[in-house]
Amino acid sequence: MKIPQCVGVARRRHRCLFYAHNPYLVCAVHLDGVNGNSCLDFREDPNADPVELWEPEGASYYNGELILQPQHRLTQQQQLELLDTHPMFTGRCPQCGYEFDRDWSARVHWDCPNSECGWMDDSV
Incomplete structure (x- = not known):
């Protein structure tokens, strides 16, 4: 070796x-x-x-x-906004309000499944 x-x-x-x-x-x-x-x-x-x-x-x-x-590093303001709007923390899509299932520990991507919404998680 x-x-x-x-x-x-x-x-x-x-x-x-x-x-x-x-x-x-x-x-x-x-x-x-x-x-x-x-x-x-x-x-x-x-x-x-x-x-x-x-x-x-x-x-x-x-x-x-x-x-x-x-x-990229988020500013403190961006971090606070993420906490207020991201589905990982709110359980809801920030664009249409779709409520996600509470399987948060297994979820990696948070794209909205509502076909009319189209919101995509770009934080990953």
Whole structure:
């Protein structure tokens, strides 16, 4: 098993000097991989591509994986309006007043089932 120390953040770049360059071997020193999360024999390969730590705006690395953050933030006024009008909180369609079934815990989308209304939940 390869460990993050060997392959780096991007998990595609091999960073260890002892990388076997063979799809059937994990490592030239530890053929089956190491036990645990670190390797005492790890040596940084001076010719390896540098580890990219660039983060686009609105993203960050968490546990070695790039996570994108939600793009839009609601203002306090928008949040209050959502609480006053969204069917998740009121149980009713904000456009036609259709009353939703009270199966709120299982519901993901809140589009109005009234064919004449057409209100669609764009908050998801």
